[in-house]
Amino acid sequence: MKQRILVVEDQEDNRRIMRDLLVSAGYEVIEAVSGAEGVEMAASANPDLILMDLQLPLIDGLEATRRIRAEPASSRTPVIAVTSYALSGDNDKALAAGCDAYFSKPVSPRRLLAKVEAVLPKPDGEGDGK
Numbered sequence: 001m002k003q004r005i006l007v008v009e010d011q012e013d014n015r016r017i018m019r020d021l022l023v024s025a026g027y028e029v030i031e032a033v034s035g036a037e038g039v040e041m042a043a044s045a046n047p048d049l050i051l052m053d054l055q056l057p058l059i060d061g062l063e064a065t066r067r068i069r070a071e072p073a074s075s076r077t078p079v080i081a082v083t084s085y086a087l088s089g090d091n092d093k094a095l096a097a098g099c100d101a102y103f104s105k106p107v108s109p110r111r112l113l114a115k116v117e118a119v120l121p122k123p124d125g126e127g128d129g130k
């Protein structure tokens with residue numbers, strides 16, 4: 001069974017890049033275009049992993065991650081923050097908000113897939129048991 005990744009990203013071009021990359025790598029991709037929708041789908045659509053853009057209008061990615069962590073249905077789902085500025089302190093803020101890892105734009109396919117594989121729980125139950 002394919003592992004399901006929820007991409008929360010407000011920019012259509014970035015969603016397309018990540019969707020094409022993840023689908024061609026064999027993942028199922030579902031998408032949310034706002035923080036509120038991301039919080040809702042994290043709880044209702046049972047993703048194995050969430051890629052969370054931090055720069056979203058209204059409810060930003062940090063607040064959305066806090067809400068995902070506060071919701072029992074999604075509190076243990078891994079979240080990778082997608083940050084825009086590697087040196088702005090966003091990375092530390094992402095970890096403080098409950099993200100498991102971060103990844104900075106622009107999206108490098110090789111780095112993104114490596115990060116996803118490192119954080120995604122193993123589908124067959126082997127591995128590190130996280």
Ligand code: MN
Nearest residue numbers: 010053055056
């Ligand atoms: Mn954005």
